[in-house]
Amino acid sequence: MKTIKHIVFLALVSLAVTVQAQNCTPDTTIKVAGFYPNKLADGNVGTAYNQTVMVLSFKDTSVVVGGSKQKVTIDSLKLTKVIGLPAGLGYVCFEPRCIYLPSKVRCIKLSGTPTKSGVYPLKFAITAYAKVNGFLPVAQPDTIKNFSITITGGTAQITENSVASIRVFPNPVTNQIFVSGCKVKPQIYNALGAQINLKMMEENGLWSADVSELTSGIYFMTSSGIHTQWIKE
Known part of the structure; x- marks a missing residue:
């Protein structure tokens, strides 16, 4: 099961990189x-x-x-x-x-x-x-x-039902991260699919965590089957 999780998250990393490349077409006339x-x-x-x-x-x-x-x-x-x-x-x-x-x-x-x-x-x-x-x-x-x-x-x-997906900000992040759109406590994984245990605080539907000790790189936030990517500087 752990191996499957690793494969899934590695696939998400690849997909995220591909989507980013497709969504960014530099204007060479500048x-x-x-x-x-x-x-x-x-x-x-x-x-x-x-x-x-x-x-x-x-x-x-x-x-x-x-x-x-x-x-x-x-x-x-x-x-x-x-x-x-x-x-x-x-x-x-x-x-x-x-x-x-x-x-x-x-x-x-x-x-x-x-x-x-x-x-x-x-x-x-x-x-x-x-x-x-x-x-x-x-x-x-x-x-x-x-x-x-x-x-x-x-x-x-906005109301909770109007949030279509998880939102992570700021992104990239250095110290404190905030997460909205989660009905349950979000979970954090690194690019290899390993879960990262951080203390998550919730107030009025907004989750936050101190990520200052994490190493720089790509991470994923998941809640209720919804995933989103974020970057730790």
Whole structure:
């Protein structure tokens, strides 16, 4: 039985990777570095939301070394967090560890089911990695602003029956994970199908757990026969 579980979850990993690849088609017409589109799609409370954000990494940045500002070439750019997402939404990177290389357009997927109406300003927190004089590594944090998502709807909260699937957020996650849409306590499995025993807390239908001690990688959340994938950074 344990072997069967392993096979099932390995198949889910393969399927998830395939689905991600199919859902992300980079817009190769983008030539100017930045995050696109400039205007993100609006959403509705209780309705599934999906928005693909295209990323073309910046080629250079300025850093202060020895009291003087220097212009350096960026080796890679890492998305560390999407700040300000509406409740019920999360994000998935289509690059390992959310690291984006210069001169290549790649994707971020914003998705989920919004649970509360409002206007939500978004910020993409990034870290640019470069080398000063070609050998001294530096990490320069920055924030990409001027984005927002507008969620409309007649009610601020959705009912339990309107949730079609499990929602895990934030995704990727570093410390604390939240899970909605579960009628019973969710269970966590790693990519090999082994169950992970974590203390899950529930409040008003929202489950949470501390995942800071888990190793980085792909995990699965399952409840009432429904599975969803999430990433631990």
